[in-house]
Amino acid sequence: MRVLLVEDDQHLAARIADVLRAERFAVDIASNGEDGQHLGDTEGYDAAVLDLGLPKVDGVSVLRNWRAHGRHLPVLILTARDGWSDKVEGFRAGADDYLTKPFRVEELVLRLRALVRRANGHAQTQLQCGPLKYDTQTGAFELDGYPLKLTALEWRILSCLMMRKSAVVERLDLLEHAYERNADVDSNSLEVMIARLRRKLGYDLIETTRGRGYRLVDKAS
Numbered sequence: 268m269r270v271l272l273v274e275d276d277q278h279l280a281a282r283i284a285d286v287l288r289a290e291r292f293a294v295d296i297a298s299n300g301e302d303g304q305h306l307g308d309t310e311g312y313d314a315a316v317l318d319l320g321l322p323k324v325d326g327v328s329v330l331r332n333w334r335a336h337g338r339h340l341p342v343l344i345l346t347a348r349d350g351w352s353d354k355v356e357g358f359r360a361g362a363d364d365y366l367t368k369p370f371r372v373e374e375l376v377l378r379l380r381a382l383v384r385r386a387n388g389h390a391q392t393q394l395q396c397g398p399l400k401y402d403t404q405t406g407a408f409e410l411d412g413y414p415l416k417l418t419a420l421e422w423r424i425l426s427c428l429m430m431r432k433s434a435v436v437e438r439l440d441l442l443e444h445a446y447e448r449n450a451d452v453d454s455n456s457l458e459v460m461i462a463r464l465r466r467k468l469g470y471d472l473i474e475t476t477r478g479r480g481y482r483l484v485d486k487a488s
């Protein structure tokens with residue numbers, strides 16, 4: 268799970284990013300509308316958190332431009348306390364949810380998880396692939412009924428595969444959803460991660476589609 272955070276209040280942005288990273292999300296921060304616009308246009312994110320009052324380009328324009336450019340990622344807007352007209356404008360521009368400042372970052376996390384789940388077409392909160400279960404509300408994985416311990420990177424890769432269960436996730440797509448923009452990524456880093464995940468899972472659930480990517484599938488069913 269990788270999130271774009273567009274927020275010019277550096278203190279707030281750092282606080283949000285800390286909580287998201289503690290929840291194992293990858294986070295890229297843009298501190299003005301222009302940079303946010305560019306990142307949303309060019310990188311792969313599961314969701315964006317977009318402040319509306321931004322330097323250079325305002326949030327509503329950023330959102331309108333993303334939508335005009337065919338970027339469909341779920342977007343949660345951050346509005347000021349009496350920003351009723353901001354909310355209306357934000358939703359008209361294509362926002363999926365909003366939070367009014369000040370808010371609890373824990374609530375932001377819950378809303379983001381729900382947005383990403385729905386954007387992937389899942390009405391139910393629990394996803395399953397054979398012996399593997401994923402709780403989209405807590406981000407917890409279970410294997411054969413026992414908690415599965417994963418590093419942040421392993422979690423991002425496995426949750427991405429789980430969200431798109433049965434579909435091939437292209438290599439580049441998977442990399443984009445697992446790593447932050449400035450991360451140091453070796454050419455075989457993804458393969459190493461997949462090998463580790465396979466060992467942890469024990470079951471043959473991750474299928475390689477040669478030259479394309481990976482697919483989470485329960486061959487026993």
Ligand code: CA
Binds near residue numbers: 276318319320321
């Ligand atoms: Ca602001």
